Each structure stands twice: as structure tokens, then as C-alpha cells.
Amino acid sequence: MSERSGSSHAPTRRVTEPNPLPTRLGVHPSGDGLDVAVIARGASSVDMCIFDEAGAETRFALLGPKTGIWHGHIRGYGVGTRYGFRAHGTWDPDGGKFFNSHKLLLDPYGRGVDGVVDLKPAVYAHCVDDELYPSEYPMRRSPLDSAPHMPRSVVVESSFPIIPQPRTPWENTVIYEIHVKGFTKNMPGVPQPLRGTYAGLAHPASVSYLKDLGITAVELLPIHAKCDEPFLTERGLTNYWGYSTLSFFAPEPSYATAESRARGAQAVVDEFRGMVSLLHQAGIEVILDVVYNHTCEGGDAGPSLSWRGLDSDMYYRHTTSRPIQTIDVTGTGNTMNMDRPKTIQMVLDSLRYWVRDMGVDGFRFDLAATLGRFSTGFSPMHPLLIAMATDDILTHTKLIAEPWDVGPGGWQTGNFPVPFSEWNDHYRGALRNFWLADVRAQASGHIVSGPNDLATRLSGSQDVFEHGLGRLRGPRASINFVTAHDGFTLADLTAYDRKHNKDNLENNRDGSDDNRSWNHGLEGTLASGATHPDAATPYAILANMPIARLRARSQRNILATMFVSSGTPMLTGGDEFGRTQNGNNNAYCQDSPISWVDWDLAEGQQAQIDAVSWLIALRKAHPVLRPDSFATGHPYGGDSLPDLSWYTAQGTRMPDYGWTDSRHRTFQMLRSGVKWGDRDALIIINANLDDAQVTLPEGHDLDWLIAYSTVWETPADGGVSSSLDPNELSIEVEHVMPRTTLTIEALSVTILLSDIAFQPEH
Incomplete structure (x- = not known):
């Protein structure tokens, strides 16, 4: 069935001037008007619908199609024009055609969005009942006009220059994953009107916190314009995380200040660009979490908001x-x-726009395996991946893949080409197992594995990334993370054995059950003095240390391990001070205190911040703590030691059988600093429940400085003052002679640096 109707009250004018460049998709100011181009290959005609300030609609019947593109030049309009499209054509849902000119459709290339989707029956191309399910099958075309319930695309421009990108080298990068709204919603020092906004993130109070912490890049949860799913709206919830894209080119208006929203889409774009510019001024890169694998339109029975109505x-x-x-x-x-x-072109055009016009520094691709899928499955040679890898604009940005999806063959960690880095789920699992799940098992009397998996992750996961099209990337290919927006926070990993997601109104069915967490004996938030419930435990650390202190120690163990690992560390915002979501490990729909960062910090939380900022400062100052190439196990450039070597608690080389022996969960990793002209680094890990006597290896026969220990509740406990230069260290920290035997407390990490850099004779 075909149609050429729609709401008949709006006047229609026929466009007579062509767009001189119809292959440039979208709506762009040009001379005395607008150049328009939109794809709708199967449509019989397409109208551009322009709305005046009073909301009156005027339609312009576009020329075409030219290779599926409808286009024209429309005089008399420019920046600020509010518009949408209506596509006329065959109604054949069983054949993939959903043309319905009663439906106003957003421009897939629209740079600005004004308004929100009102999820009512009118925004569905087919007839639905009051609960928004199809009222009949085969689905019948809806006669309702959706324009009163739809936002408008808006023509915008780049109105000022953005401070150039910092271009932080990968080996110096520390990523901090945050939500624009949640990070500053309650941040003291940020004025109330700016809290939870783009402007709030760029406020001096926010920027100074980020700088003091030492991070180099913020990775923002999706900021593309979004639309909540119907099943959430009927429960009174929202898609807080934003993985429900309404526009791949427009920033989400709700993250702008009320003043910017009142002034319109151009002001929202300006606020976002201003945020990027101010973060660049502070040396901080902006990485966007982008969702090109799906849209907010849902399945076949979902609403018709843009793509489905134009060319499903x-x-x-x-x-x-x-x-x-x-x-x-x-x-x-x-x-x-x-x-x-x-x-593919739409994705590439969107990415280039966000770099060239909006100033961003990189992207984290949600469910990136989907972007490399043919109908037959994933390929690292997919045209989209290769196009990104070779594009003159994109290849100079940071490209990060979440290397999986839920389809067949969807797990692809390690299989992305240069220049992609990848979220390393091997790393996440190894650290959670080693420091939490295995220790919980030990506390219950079980035998656990040795340090083999952890040592591989400390070394940059060469087993995962040194093959195929990505083999030249080195350790930076591994985004080392233990937590992210989805899953437990770091504090909750140490406080909950089970998820507690009842606030999501799905009867606790949502969220992962594979958490590998350890509540340290009691579930949930506790009084500060609470101790292990088993008074007869044979382990002194469990019997004598309050659970809250032990949990904080476990958090420091994970953080210290992450910041001395080869690869690129990613810290989830708030993990540096033990932010909790009260056991919710899937807070995607919680625009509430569950998700908002609580900045009312206790003394112990400030101490954790001090520890993390010191760890990051040490990593920044000493390349030996952040190797930019995989170790070979052989000496470098005349050195007398291998670039990387492993030792037992007795100071002898780790035997082959030791890697799987739980008795060797107390071990030492020695990195020579010769390659970087740096000090040597010795990392002592004791992941057993008893203190250990550890004899330091001979190494270069240099004295050692204890630069950090997770036993310290604050760096000041080890003589590290807030003014201490990590490049110099000082006599304030403890000095240790080579081959000394130290008592290393149970469940701890100790970082030692040689007092000077070793200089080979040749």
C-alpha cells in the first residue's frame, strides 16, 4: 500500500533548486539558505518540514531521489531553523518498509535537538494500544500525526574556536570514566545552576579535582541525544546511562544548563564545545562513549522516530x-x-564531526564487535574498522573498543586492528579473582591458584594483544580496568557478595551474577568497628582488623596493582574514595543518589584519594611503572638484568611450577629501568592471609626506597607528604638495603624504587 498524505493542514511547497552537493548529507547553511540532503531509498517522496517560532509547519517537497538521496536548496532559512522530515511511500512492515508521512522524523544528521520524545501512540508508525503494543497484525499504518509529540532537529554552527587537543601519548594516559550529570550533581564548589551539566564539568572546582587526582582523560558516558525506552517510562524510570541514542550528531540537551536549554539547541552545542575547550586548557582529553551499534527505536514494534521511518x-x-x-x-x-x-558513512561522518567541530579527543565504542560484523560474523578487516583506522582525522584520536556484543562469535577481545585499544575483560577478571574471589575462597579453607594469570595481566596481556592485525600496538592496547559504569563499584566489590538491584523494578533479575566479589565476611554497609563474624578464624588479619579497614585495604590492593600494570589504566569515577551504589550492579536506570557521586567524604575516603593521587603521580614520574613495550625477559642495551624478572618470597627466581602454586601468591616482580633511564621497580605482592618474610632479590645491588604500601591507610603513614616530588622521592621514605628480608603484611602490595637509576657499563 502506498500513500501521499500525512497531516493535510500544513502547506507544501515544491523545491526547485537542487542541493549542489547532495552527497553531503544533513542540513547545512549555505549562502542565502539551506542545503538539504537525506537518504530514503524506497520513498516515493520526502518533505522537509520547517517549524516557525509559533510551531506552524511548512513542508518542502524535496528533489530526488538521486542514488537514494532526496535533496534541495531552500532559500530564506539558516542557523536556528527547526525542522524534521516526512517520508511518503509503501507501507509494508513485513518487507521492512515503514513509510508513514503522518510521522515527523528527526534528521539522522541533525546537529541540534530541541525538545524530547513524548512516548505516546502517535510516535509509532503502526497502530498501537494504550500500552504501546501493536493493536493488530499485520500491523496497520497509524493515521496519527506525531509532530506534537516529537522534538525537532535544529540547524547549528560552530561559533568559536576550541583550544587544541592535548594529544596525550598513550603511555601517559590515565582514563577516568564518569557521567556528566552524576559527577557534579552534588559537587561542592560548583554553583547550583551548573551542577550536573557540561558547564559544571568544566567549572574550576571540577577541573581542579581532576588535575589534583592526576587523570589525563575523562571518558564520558553517552552524551549523544537520547530517548528513554517505553518499558522504563511506564515504570517511572529513565535511561540514565544514555545507551539509547536518538541522534548521532547532537549533544543531549538535558546535560546543559537551564539557561542554555532555554536559549535553544545552539546554546547547548556551545556549552558542550566550551566544556571541551576548558578541559583542553587544563590538559585533559575528552573521550566519548558512543553507541553506534543500535538506536532508541527498539525492535520491529518500536517507535518510528528517525531511521526506521526513512530507510529501515x-x-x-x-x-x-x-x-x-x-x-x-x-x-x-x-x-x-x-x-x-x-x-558506515553515517558513523564515519558522525565521528569526524565530533572531532573536527566539537573538539573531542577520542571514542569508546559500545559493543564494538557489532561495528565489525558482516551478515556472516565479525571481521577485523571490516570496512568500518579499517576506515576508522586509516582516516586522516580519526587515526590521530584515541579509539577504544568494547570488544564484544551478545551475538554469535561476539567475544573478540584482542582482535581489533591498529590503532584501537580495547577494554580488557581478562584483566578485570584476573584482578577480581586474585584479590577478592580467591581470597574469599582461602578464608573458607579452599586451595586456590597461583599468580600465573595476575602476572600475565601485570605484564600487559601480551597473550591477548600480540597477534593478528593488532600485534604492533604494545601494552597500551589493553585498557586495564576492574570496574566500569556497569557492575559493582570498587567499594561494592568489597562489600557485597550478591547484587541488590531491586530499585530497578525487575525483581533483581537484571545485572550480572558473575561479580567475583568478596564482602569480607558481612554483606553491605557496616559500622566502622564491625569485625569478621567467625571469631575462630585462624587468620589474624581477619580476626583483628575491622571489616571496613580490610575492605579499604583490598581496594588499595586492586588500585595499586592497576597503576603498576603495563597498559592503559581506567579508573571509574568515585572508586578513588570508595563510592557505593548500595550493591546495585546495573544502575542504568537510576537517575538518583544511587548513581550521583556523593561528595560528603569521610576522613578515610580522603585518605584513599590521597593514595590514588600518589599512585598516579608515581606512575607519571616513572616510566618503569608504565612500560610502553612488552617485556622480552632478556637484558636491554648492556643491562645485567632482564627487563622483567620474577622472584619468590625467598628472593630466588620463580620456578615454572610456582605459577600455579598458591604458596607463591607471595611473589616479587622486578622491572629494570635501564630502557627508560629510570630507577628500577620492585613490586612485592602478598595475596595470602598470613604475613610473609620476603627476601629482596639482588637486582642491580642498589638500595631501595619504599615508595608506597597498601598497608598505609594514607601515604603520610609512609613518610610521603603532600609536597613530596615523586621524581625525587627523599630521605623521608624508608630506605632498604638489597637482599634485606622484610615482613610483608598479609593482603598487601609494596612498591619499591631503587635509590638511583642503574647505568650499564656499556
């Missing part, structure tokens, strides 16, 4: 036989179709 078969992956169905490898109802060149 091009934008979405479908089965090939009638009645066709949407293929879902993302768990959201739809999957973007990266077999289609124009869908």
Missing part, C-alpha cells in the same frame, strides 16, 4: 525472508546494519 532496511540488520525481522545482537531490539555503505 538500510539502517537496521534484518532477516532476508518474509516476513523479515530485525536481527538483535545488542540486546536492545535492533542492530545497525554495517553491511550498508551509507550506514
